[in-house]
Amino acid sequence: MKIQSILLGAVLLSTGYSQAQTDDGVLRLTEFAYPVKRQLLNIPNVNGYQILKCDFHMHTVFTDGHVWPNVRIQEAWREGLDAISYTEHMEYNPHSADVKVDHNRSHDLAIDLAKENNIVLVKGTEITRQTPPGHFNALFIQDANALIADNDPKLDQAAIDKADEQKAFIFWNHPGWKATTIPGSYEWIDFVEKMYQAKKLHGIEVVNGLGFHKKALDWALDRNLTIIGNTDIHNLIAHDYAIERPGVHRTMTLVMAKDRSAAGIREALDAGRTVVWSSKYLFGKEENVRALAHACLAISPSYHEKTNGKTQDKTKYYEIKNNSDLYFELELKQGKGTKRLVLYPESTQILTAEAGQQKLSYEIVSTYIRSDKHLQFEINLK
Amino acid sequence: MKIQSILLGAVLLSTGYSQAQTDDGVLRLTEFAYPVKRQLLNIPNVNGYQILKCDFHMHTVFTDGHVWPNVRIQEAWREGLDAISYTEHMEYNPHSADVKVDHNRSHDLAIDLAKENNIVLVKGTEITRQTPPGHFNALFIQDANALIADNDPKLDQAAIDKADEQKAFIFWNHPGWKATTIPGSYEWIDFVEKMYQAKKLHGIEVVNGLGFHKKALDWALDRNLTIIGNTDIHNLIAHDYAIERPGVHRTMTLVMAKDRSAAGIREALDAGRTVVWSSKYLFGKEENVRALAHACLAISPSYHEKTNGKTQDKTKYYEIKNNSDLYFELELKQGKGTKRLVLYPESTQILTAEAGQQKLSYEIVSTYIRSDKHLQFEINLK
Amino acid sequence: MKIQSILLGAVLLSTGYSQAQTDDGVLRLTEFAYPVKRQLLNIPNVNGYQILKCDFHMHTVFTDGHVWPNVRIQEAWREGLDAISYTEHMEYNPHSADVKVDHNRSHDLAIDLAKENNIVLVKGTEITRQTPPGHFNALFIQDANALIADNDPKLDQAAIDKADEQKAFIFWNHPGWKATTIPGSYEWIDFVEKMYQAKKLHGIEVVNGLGFHKKALDWALDRNLTIIGNTDIHNLIAHDYAIERPGVHRTMTLVMAKDRSAAGIREALDAGRTVVWSSKYLFGKEENVRALAHACLAISPSYHEKTNGKTQDKTKYYEIKNNSDLYFELELKQGKGTKRLVLYPESTQILTAEAGQQKLSYEIVSTYIRSDKHLQFEINLK
Amino acid sequence: MKIQSILLGAVLLSTGYSQAQTDDGVLRLTEFAYPVKRQLLNIPNVNGYQILKCDFHMHTVFTDGHVWPNVRIQEAWREGLDAISYTEHMEYNPHSADVKVDHNRSHDLAIDLAKENNIVLVKGTEITRQTPPGHFNALFIQDANALIADNDPKLDQAAIDKADEQKAFIFWNHPGWKATTIPGSYEWIDFVEKMYQAKKLHGIEVVNGLGFHKKALDWALDRNLTIIGNTDIHNLIAHDYAIERPGVHRTMTLVMAKDRSAAGIREALDAGRTVVWSSKYLFGKEENVRALAHACLAISPSYHEKTNGKTQDKTKYYEIKNNSDLYFELELKQGKGTKRLVLYPESTQILTAEAGQQKLSYEIVSTYIRSDKHLQFEINLK
Incomplete structure (x- = not known):
């Protein structure tokens, strides 16, 4: 209603369900009315x-985004x-x-x-050079206006250096953005190699919005660069993501932080220490994805055993729990048990296994620890 | 993704469900991804x-709204x-x-x-005077910049006159906005009476957002002013309304138009010729609400008759259909039949009536044809 | 609550939203509470x-289903x-x-x-012979108990004859049911050929639950048998189908009926005159699917034209409307225009086309008019 | 599909999202398809x-329910x-x-x-006497068939005694069931008083389905009887409850159990040690409701302080978290801070308070610790 302050702190609190006189x-x-809450x-x-949920790439009306800055806080x-x-x-x-214009x-x-x-709120900016080399985000800067806003390709290197002077954390954005229109741009180009050698490149955005840049994941893994995923949102989050449906979330970087x-x-x-979460998938270094999966998934002791009348085979019953809002889909690779497990957020499935086995080996097909490789995941049976 | 044009025509078409390589x-x-479509x-x-669905009151970053103008088109x-x-x-x-600043x-x-x-797109502006008299929307203007932007109370009348010169359709916004903080502001004040006498007031916004201004409805009815309802949205529609839930919609004016x-x-x-639709409710002149209800609701011929074994009373069965996305809730006032009917959007209910009656008289309690009066609605039984 | 009659007519009417004293x-x-309504x-x-929505295959506790018969009426x-x-x-x-046991x-x-x-309610039964030949539904019978309940393969033919004597409409259920466990069963077997020759086979169930029996569709098309799709539900509909989600429905046969x-x-x-509707897909004879698509989809006259500043190419804008609860997904095959159109239930999309064309040719990829063929669909531009 | 075993263990595991050849x-x-999972x-x-979620009152086709027994396991x-x-x-x-008939x-x-x-699975039965005294559930019995199935009022006492002989836990069901049709039945009748004196009455069902029996709650509190809430479901859970909506659940008894x-x-x-959970509300003994609320709600240390420019008043910011799937609605009774807090499942709200206070006193209006009394709840500010 009329003449609102952009401060929504107070507004957020005034909600309710039922008709009120x-x-x-x-x-x-x-x-x-929308039930206002922080989910x-x-x-x-x-x-x-702690697992911090972070989105390090977004825009407002101050460049080419569609919203005033406060909306980004509200969405987050x-x-x-x-x-x-x-x-x-x-x-x-x-x-x-x-x-x-004020960066x-x-x-x-x-x-x-x-x-x-x-x-x-992490202060950042997008260094938006012509492709190649394309775009780089610089986080933890002090003053964006002190960086270079001139898009002359001769200043590409200087633009990076300016960010580095502010001790920025720099990552390469969506490397495959113009793969089809600018041949050669979706390669590990010299410019980036130099940044890497000079320790001025610290991460790669392997998921941008709902696009998974497959080669970029492997580049990051091979060079031990930090794996990042962001929305790069320009429009409303609710325009690009069906966030009102249970289980749907924006693309984000899960940061394993001390505080x-x-x-x-x-x-x-x-x-x-990051894992990217986009759609139903997790992307990251094997050790990080593995640690995350182990924290989220738990197998119960066997609570029931059934004997097949004809064969006298014994089947043991277990409950496998996903105690997170993530999604895991497992396919059996070794052992005799349930072949496929879909672990929806905050839910369990029954897992059955032939008696007498110590473990089952699954592949979590909803993870990528390389562009062509899923996490192997062993379940120990008790 | 990166550097978007604000033109969303093309963007709207690029959608899809399944993962694509x-x-x-x-x-x-x-x-x-959000399934982009015009619902x-x-x-x-x-x-x-034709029933046109209209929202004549909204803001963007150009005053105190939170979005770039294109978002309002996209939402609509x-x-x-x-x-x-x-x-x-x-x-x-x-x-x-x-x-x-450019109005x-x-x-x-x-x-x-x-x-x-x-x-x-109807060109409009909000004449935002101090309360009282408060705010007025002027629609169908040619040039907002030619109006008066100076908030000096001495210019209140001149501000209205300027809009009138452009042959604007003018309505009084949310008359009860400051009812509690400015005593006397939620009254039929002289300023408004003069506008009305001079035929410079054409409508009243009786629903603003999710607030139904009860006295304002009666004022409009008594003076034959057009009844208007709008969102007055500053934030995102999806922030204020739970529009992702089936049946939920923003507040709007239903305009019965020739084209x-x-x-x-x-x-x-x-x-x-308007009816306001907000939450589950319809607000308007009796004749308009009645015509709308008759267009939306249909009773079938009786398709079944049942005789009570003990009393030999006969009960007839009918199906009552709501062939619209509106919501109707009926309570029986006269006759012997189903006492309460909730007609959700695009659905039917079974209506039973004692045999031998010509009609049942209901009240549609989800309508307001006056602040304290619902529409009476007769159902003829066949 | 306690001691309920299984008659739910009355129960269906007693609903409401808000807390009531x-x-x-x-x-x-x-x-x-669930908002009870007939959607x-x-x-x-x-x-x-008229398009009647029919499900001709289901079970209750009287054989191997999980519900009392009234639940099937309630679900329907x-x-x-x-x-x-x-x-x-x-x-x-x-x-x-x-x-x-009472059939x-x-x-x-x-x-x-x-x-x-x-x-x-169409009186029917499932003639449940060992596979092959498998199961057949007989509809429009008078007395199931007069049919043969003995599963001796020597009585297979007699079982069909008994149903035929009651002038049943007979269709072959889920022909590929045991394709992998009983080799040869998913073929056009002699038994079925004889039924067909004797005019005792009138249709084939080409979709059973969420399984589309591809070869069965072609068999039906080649022999002009009626194309049927059913749930074959044993459990709750809400167990097998996510019917609470907008746009989700059970598998059914759309029957084009005179009354x-x-x-x-x-x-x-x-x-x-049938089309099967399952998931997002339509299955049927080309003429029926085409007539249905034409009834559901409408293209507006062009409402806007835009000229490309550089090339002077003109683009015309149209709105294509799906005025049904079906789902249509179109891919452009000929002409210059929007390449892919997803027409969600009761919604529109913008269609753009280069000016000067009379029509665009699409394929509706969400239809099957043969196991390997989608409907071709021309859109005339005005 | 065809000839299903009623064992759904295996069926539950075979699910998935995407179309599969x-x-x-x-x-x-x-x-x-429905995404099968245990939520x-x-x-x-x-x-x-541990908080065990229990429903101690339901029916199947074996009396007047609408489903085969397996459906109740599946729903649970x-x-x-x-x-x-x-x-x-x-x-x-x-x-x-x-x-x-076999009980x-x-x-x-x-x-x-x-x-x-x-x-x-707790073995139980419903002793279904004419009202008054009405119905009693007996849990933890060994053999229902050994109880009395004759509804002669002279046997009312004997029916209870038979259950007591099996050391049953006995509670009075829905005391207000026939309040309007049988005057005097919704009172603390002699029959029940005698049961209570003889220690043969152990609890009262104060919520049955979506009906809260207000007087019954007070009777239970005054006599230290266990407070129970159940569905008494006859139809499908999904018929009576909108369980597909996020946050919606059936009525149940939360049992605080050692294992x-x-x-x-x-x-x-x-x-x-029970609390009843029905709709958005909790019902129970004050100590149990309080302990539950304290386990579910957590207030953060203050993370921000803001000074009002004009008044120099300081406002402190806190985050209040509901780390459960329950729902809590709080109204401020003492102190200066956020007046109303709606704590949706698994979410937080911002709480603001004037600096310098040690605590705020709220009433949790979504709880009933007596028919006319909500839980008082103090929040200590850090």
């Missing part, structure tokens, strides 16, 4: 680390994210006829709201 | 008029609306440090997109 | 025929079906230790409830 | 007790229940013309399936 002759018809994304701690709050980063394009400002502005406008909503803070995130990114 | 090493994980809001024609398209109007505040521009700009930026998406055009809407507004 | 010290907590499945008439009513048929196994009665009983128990709920009656259905089945 | 010419159209109902342990499994009890009417057998049969038919699905077993449940029932 106020004392002022205005009847509130609240049946169709928990449950993922258990992994090896003592509702969806249960811990941290986001505004990464406006340095070199691309299509709204400049209407909106004053720090979306961050600065949102910082108080982020604090009120308990969202960690819930910008510093905690930086330490984890530097150490490469 | 492109030829460029980028795997699309589309399970969680039909089915309401049958009424007395030969998805939700099946026919017409919208940008009504930026003339006298309130909290984003002026960042966004250049026509949101309309002008969106007009091409509206055409591509087959949305009727689907700006001119058709104007003619209908001038003629007062 | 009764006068007896019992507070009704109705927020979580319309909107499909427009086709060539003057809620889901908007017009007609169902109980088809209990003649030769398989695993509940006989607890439930008295007419489920029909007889439900007939009054069907009448009250305006559901057409909504058992006789109307019989005439249409004899004439072969 | 089998090798037998049958294409599986799985988009619309976790997350409620943290309370004072070291899907919904995340731990324990159920078949409580067929001893004295009411409307299906006896078709189904052989143990539904339990016996389901026991193996219960074991396979890891559901605790997940029949013995564990019995011990907890005897000790009165």
Whole structure:
């Protein structure tokens, strides 16, 4: 209603279900109001680390996005994210006829709201060079306006150096973006190799929106670069993702952090402790994906045994639980037991196994620990 | 993804359900993508008029809204609306440090997109005077910048006159907005009476967002002013309304128009042929609500008769159908039959009646034809 | 609550949304109650025929199903079906230790409830022979108990003859049911050929539950047999189908009937006027699928034209509407226009085409007019 | 599909999302299949007790229910229940013309399936006397057939005694069932007083289905009887409850048990450690409701402080988390802070409080610790 402050802290609290009569002759018809809440994304701690849900790539009206900065905080709050980063394009400002260009502005406008909503706001920007080399995000910067906004290819290297001077965490965005229109752009190009050699490249965005850049995953794995996934959202999250359906979430980077803070995130990114979660899939280094899967999945002791009347074979019954909001799909590779297990968020399945076995070996086909490889996962039977 | 045009015409068409391998090493994980579509809001024609779904009150970043203008077209398209109007505040521009003030700009930026998406865009503005008298929307104007942006109370009348000079359709917004904080503001004040006498007031917004301004409905009915309902949306529609749930929709004005055009809407507004639809409720002049209900509800001939073994009473069975996306809730007032009927969108209920009756008299308790009066509705039994 | 009659006519009417205080010290907590209603499945008439939604294959506790007969009426009513048929196994009665065997009983128990709920109940049974030849449904019989319940293979032919004597409409169920366990059973076997020659085989169930029997579709097409699809439900519909999700429905046969009656259905089945609807797909004879698609899909006149600044190419804009609850997915085969159109239920998409064309040729990939062939569909541009 | 075993253990495992080609010419159209899973109902342990989700009142075709016994196991499994009890009417057998009367049969038919699905099956029955005194459930019996099935009022006391001989846990069902039709039946009648004195009455069903029997709650509290809530389901759970909507669940008794077993449940029932959960509400003894609320709700340390520019008042920000699938609605009674908090399942809200306070006092209006009293709940601020 009329003349609103962009501060939504207070607004978020005023919700309700049922029709309510106020004392002022205005009847509130609240049946169709959205139930405002911050939905928990449950993922258990992994090896003592908290799992922070982060999206490090997004835009607002201050470059080519469709929303005022506050909307990004609001979306993150509702969806249960811990941290986001505004990464406006340095070199691309299509709204400049209407909106004053200031590369720090979306961050600065949102910082108080982020604090009120308990969202960690990481200051960032998108270095938007022509492809190749394309786009790079620089996180943990101090002043975006001090970077280079001139898109002259001769300044590509200087643009990276400027970010590096601010001790940015730099990752290469969506390497396969123009794979079909600019041949040679979806390769491990010299420019990137030099960045890597100079330790100015720290990660690769292997999932951008709902696109999984397969080769990029392998590049990151081979060079021990941090694996990142983001929305790169320009429109509303609810436009691109069917987030109202149970189990649906935006693409994000799961950061295994010592604490819930910008510093905690930086330490984890530097150490490469990330897993990307997009659609039903997890992407990451084998050790990280394995640790995450082990934290989320639990097998019960056998609670029942059944003997086949004809063959006298014994079948044991177990319950396998997914105590997270992630999704796991397993296919049996070795042993005699349930061949396929779909572990929906916060649910269990019955697992049956022939008696006398110590373990079953599955492949979690909803994970990628390389572009062509799923995680092998052993289940010990008790 | 990166550097998007704000034109969403093309974007709207690129959708899909299942995971798809492109030829460029980028795997699309589309399970969680939003199924982009323009949802039909089915309401049958009424007395030969089309029912246009209209929202005549909304904001963008150009005043105090949270979105770029294109988002409003996108929302309207998805939700099946026919017409919208940008009504930026003339006298309130909290984003002026960042966004250049131009009261026509949101309309002008969106007009091409509206055409591509087959949305009727009615040029409008919100005359935002201090309360009282408060806010008025002026629709069908030519140039908002020619109106008065100075909030000096001495110019209140001049502001209205300027809009009238452009032959605007003018309605009073949310009369009860400051009922509790500014005593006397939620009354039929002199300023408004003068407008009415001078034929410069044509309608009243009796539902604003999810607030039903009860006294305002009666004022409109008593003076034959057009009854209007709008979202006055500043945030995302999906923030304020749970539109992903089946049956949930934004607040809107149903306009009974001769054709689907700006001119058709104007003619209908001038003629007062509107019903407001908000939450489960319909608000309007009795004749309009009645015509709408008759168009939407149909009773079948009796298809079954049952005789009570003990009393030999005969019960006849009918099917009552709601062939619209509206919601109707009926309570029996006269006759012997089903006491309560909830007619959800696009559904039927069984209605039983004692044999030998010609009709049943119900009250549609989900309608308001006055702040304290529901529509009486007779069902003829065959 | 306690001691209920199985008649649900009355129960169906007692519904509501909000918490209600009764006068007896019992507070009704109705927020979580199911909103009882008969959901319309909107499909427009086709060539003057009504589209009846029918499921001719289901079971109850009287053979190996999991529900009392009334539940099947209740499910059909809620889901908007017009007609169902109980088809209990003649030769398989695993509940006989607890439930008295009577092959007419489920029909007889439900007939009054069907009448009250305006559901057409077609009397049927499942002739359950060993595979091959397997199972056949006989519809429109008078007395199932007069048929043969002895599963001796020597009586296979006699079992069919008995049904034929009652002038049954007979179709072969799920021909590929035991394709992998009984080699040779999923073939056009002699037994079936003889039935066909003797005009005792009238249709084939090409979709059973969510299984599409591909070869069976071609057999039916080549011999002009009626194409049938059913649930063969044993469990709850809500167990096998995610019917609470918008757009999800059970497998059914769409019957193009002159009127909504058992006789109307019989005439249409004899004439072969059916299309099977399962998941997102339609299966049937080309003429029937084509007529259905034309009834459901409508293209608007062009409402907008845009000229490309560089090339001066003109693009015309159209709206294509799916005015049914079916789902259509189209891929462009000829002409210059939108390449892929997903027409969700009751929705529209924007279609763009290069100016100067008379038509575009699409393939509706969500239809099967042969196991390897989709419907070709021309869109005339205005 | 055809000839199914009623054992669903195996069936439950064979699920999936996407369309799959089998090798037998049958294409599986799985988009619309129900995603079979056991949904976790997350409620943290309370004072070291597990919270078992139990429904101790339900019917099958063996008396007047609509389903075969296996369906109740299937429903319980899907919904995340731990324990159920078949409580067929001893004295009411409307299906006896078709189904052989055996009061143990539904339990016996389901026991193996219960074991396979890891559901605790408590043997029970419903002693169905004329009202008054009405109906009583007897749990933990050995043989229902040894009880009295004769509905002669002179045998009312003997029927109870027979159950008591089997050391049953006995509770009075839905005391207000016939409040309006049998005056005097919804009172603390002599018959019940005698049972209570003789220690043959151990609990009261204060919520039956979606009906909260208000006086019954107070009777139980005043006499320290165990508070029970059940579905008393006859139809499908999905018929009476909108369980497909997020957050919707059947009515159940939350049992605070030492272990997940029949013995564990019995011990907890005897000790009165229960809370009833129905719709959005919790009902129980104050100490149990309080312990449950404290286990589910957590307040963070203050993470932000804001100073009002004009008044120099300081506001502190906290996050209040509901780490359960329950629902809590709080209204502020003392202190200066957020006035209303709606804590949806697995979500958080922002709580703001004026600086300098030690605590805020709320009332949890979604709880009943007496028919007219909600739980008072203090939040300590850090």
